[in-house]
Amino acid sequence: MKKTLLSVAAVLAVGAGSAQAADLPAKVYTKAPPVVVFNPWDVAFGTSVSSDYVFRGITQSNHQPSVSGYIEPRYNINPDLQLYAGVSASSISFANRAAAEIDGYVGIRPTFGPAAFDFGFWYYGYPGGQCIDTVQGGGNLCPLGSSAIANGNVMKKDVSFYEVYGKVSYTFNDVFTAGASVNYSPDFLRFGTSGTYAAVNAKITMPGTFFGTSGIGSYISGEYGHQWLGTTDAFYAFTALPDYNTWNVGVGFTYKVFTLDLRYTDSDLSKAGCQAITSDFTSNGVTSGWCGARFIAKLSADVTLGALK
Incomplete structure (x- = not known):
């Protein structure tokens, strides 16, 4: 009787070991999940119309409506x-x-994780301008044709210039995000002086059920920001441009x-400082009056090619 029980136990033990071993190759024959092809390329684009184009507290459109558009190719090295x-x-x-700002x-x-950074180079181009001077037709500071x-x-x-910038934003939760940014130009608006702009910002996103x-x-x-400027070159009569604070909420x-x-x-x-800048x-x-308080309405549309697929 004991021999019979031992034999049965041995058979069960061998069978169990065989079943466990069989589990491994058996998985090879199960249907694999579909392969998702990762396309690292995407393109964002959009357009907008606003009642006024205000840049760091100063209107760029003489307090008149402005239209804009952009296209931005993107390459995702990885999700982060x-x-x-x-x-x-x-x-x-x-x-x-x-003619425009390009x-x-x-x-x-x-x-x-919740911290998102952005580092880059931005060129502000203003093509189609002409020199404006107090001496019409050309002087010491303007070529003929001014x-x-x-x-x-x-x-x-030409008041085109470039900036380098760094930004960071931290998403605390689905509702609250805060951030900061710094922009630096060695020759802001071709004034002949550097310009630095630093700002902090925050955003509260309402719940989807709102x-x-x-x-x-x-x-x-x-956003709350501060613009630092310096003393201009001879064209602007070595004028000391004022630093200033600017803010917006909406x-x-x-x-x-x-x-x-x-x-x-x-x-x-x-108003005098605004005139100088x-x-x-x-x-x-x-x-x-180009730097005073202003209410602005802006309607924009933004999409990516990936979202359209």
Whole structure:
């Protein structure tokens, strides 16, 4: 009897060992999940129209509506590291009658968990301008073909410049994100002096159920920044340009690819300081209203090729 039990036990033990060994090769014959092809390339593009184009507290469109558009190819090295380059265009209204603002930029966006960084180079181009000087037809500072404006302000033919920048944002949760940024130019707006802009920002995103099942999202955001400038070159009479603070706060509403942003912006620039920085062709030559408080409405549409597939 004992021999029979031992034999049965041995058979079961061998059978169990065989079953465990059989589990490994058996998995080879199960149906594999579909292979997802990873395409690292994507392209973002969009357009917008705003009631005013304000850049760091100063209007770039003479407080008139402005339209803009951009295209941005992207290459994702991995889910946490993206390379990008882009071109954008915006309508403006400058004293030198530049045709538009045409920008080019390139950068890298590394992400470490909730912390997202952005480092890059941005070129602000203002083609089609002409030299504006107090001596019409050319002087010591302008070539022949320059012109003058009634209030006596002056502006170089080409005020194109570039900046290098670094940004960081930290997503605390699905609702709150905060960040900071620094931009530096060795020759801001071709004034002959460097310019540095540093800012902090925050954004509160409302829960997806805030508007029920309508598909409308919303947020509250704001920024506070400081612009450092220096003393200009001879063209602008070695003028000491004022440093200043600027801020904005607003609410936004999103629906699919569309965003409606309603924003209040202001700065602590005096009207005389604003005049020195802007060369405002609508001013009295002493003070300018291009840097004051303003409410801005902006409607934009943004999408990526990947999202359209």
